[in-house]
Amino acid sequence: MTKHINTTPARGPADHSVRDQVVDAATEHFGHFGYEKTTVSDLAKAIGFSKAYIYKFFDSKQAIGEVICSNRLAMIMEIVHAAIADAPTAAEKLRRLFKALTEAGSDLFFHDRKLYDIAAVAARDSWPSAAAHEERLRQLIEQIILEGRQNGEFERKTPLDEAAHAIYLVMRPYINPVQLQYNLETASSAAVLLSSLILRSLSP
Amino acid sequence: MTKHINTTPARGPADHSVRDQVVDAATEHFGHFGYEKTTVSDLAKAIGFSKAYIYKFFDSKQAIGEVICSNRLAMIMEIVHAAIADAPTAAEKLRRLFKALTEAGSDLFFHDRKLYDIAAVAARDSWPSAAAHEERLRQLIEQIILEGRQNGEFERKTPLDEAAHAIYLVMRPYINPVQLQYNLETASSAAVLLSSLILRSLSP
Structure with a gap:
């Protein structure tokens, strides 16, 4: 068994807080507009991040x-x-x-x-x-x-x-x-x- | 207590069979197209009766x-x-x-x-x-x-x-x-x- 080695730099507190920010904003946004009707683009626009940036932290809306x-x-x-x-x-x-x-x-x-x-x-x-x-x-x-x-x-x-x-x-x-x-x-x-x-x- | 007296002629076997005909056709029609999507007009058209005639026997689609x-x-x-x-x-x-x-x-x-x-x-x-x-x-x-x-x-x-x-x-x-x-x-x-x-x- 080989241990999985992360080739990208380890995620630090800053990354952690970006994840939290996305989750907080999504909780708010889904809470207003509903989960099924909201797209990742909607979320990105609402938070002021690019869609690509959100996808660095989450694989999908479901994630x-x-x-x-x-x-x-x-x-x-x-x-x-x-x-x-x-x-x-x-x-x-x-x-x-x-x-x-x-x-x-x-x-x-x-x-x-x-x-x-x-x-x-x-x-x-x-x-x-x-x-x-x-x-x-x-x-x-x-x-x-x-x-x-x-x-x-x-x-x-x-x-x-x-x-x-x-x-x-x-x-x-x-x-x-x-x-x-x-x-x-x-x-x-x-x-x-x-x-x-x-x-x-x-x-x- | 007064007994309810029907002022319209009593419904005979003919009426009974009209009801059956509507129910049979509706079972068929709902079975194909679904209950919620079917209207009484659709039914009337399919059976070849007028909508008003169907309403003589049933108060509503729900009936x-x-x-x-x-x-x-x-x-x-x-x-x-x-x-x-x-x-x-x-x-x-x-x-x-x-x-x-x-x-x-x-x-x-x-x-x-x-x-x-x-x-x-x-x-x-x-x-x-x-x-x-x-x-x-x-x-x-x-x-x-x-x-x-x-x-x-x-x-x-x-x-x-x-x-x-x-x-x-x-x-x-x-x-x-x-x-x-x-x-x-x-x-x-x-x-x-x-x-x-x-x-x-x-x-x-």
Whole structure:
């Protein structure tokens, strides 16, 4: 195996801040005009950079969208982790996880509609950021089930990955932005009803 | 209470057959060109009736769509009832119900795409036919749970309507055509995994 050697000069803080500048401007611009309607040329014009200069930092519009999407999904994961951090039981963690996810998704939909649209494109087209988010959530669910099995709250017969995946599938229509938009009206009551069903399915 | 007296002559078999003719032609026409793109004028031209004549039998394009939709949903309910009729247990009935619904929905999507689109419009806009179908399914789920409770297969602590509604919510993303289109790839494996989760939630 050979280590990849970069023949161009290493990117320093200046490059880093150009990337940030592009992402900030794109967040603003996509937020106003929508992701799908904005081109890299539009962005370049708005920021005052040349299109070629932007392409030195990002391969495509999607690459910029990916950064915005990853940032937003990281925020959602922070909200989720904060919500479950001091839950007294594994059962309560699952309830709070489901509630926090539907609330964060609905908030994004109602207060940041254009950024919600990027998230919807990311989910529809399975962008790496969206797929990684799904995987993180599935792992978090698995971890909570494991915790509940270890302290005797949950049954231990069902294969762990099967139980975690099925629970993720129950939650998905309220997490995935493409689907959440059809479930917004019922999302908060559904999260309560479905959490109870999930917990009944986990009872020893 | 007064009985409603029809001042126009009672509609006989001839009228009935005109309605059928319009519905048949509309099924054909919507099937080719799509529901949303077709107008009542297009239909009238295609059938060789005047637009005014069609309006004697149907209040709107949606009223025609409703008949087509109801017919299709009645077919789906027949498939479901046939699938569960000889199931030996209530648990097996739930499994078959879920499987039959996802299969019938996927079939419609892949083999009758334009009619699927009417079903999607009906679900999106909550047409009475779609709402009635949802209600029938919810009642069928309730009936199966009750059967399973009576013969000792299922737990009896959860309020019956809560259990039935939660199970319906688990199934909905694979039944509702607007949502099923995002779940097609995973629908058949999801139906198996989620049936098992539902049955775990019902265990005494």
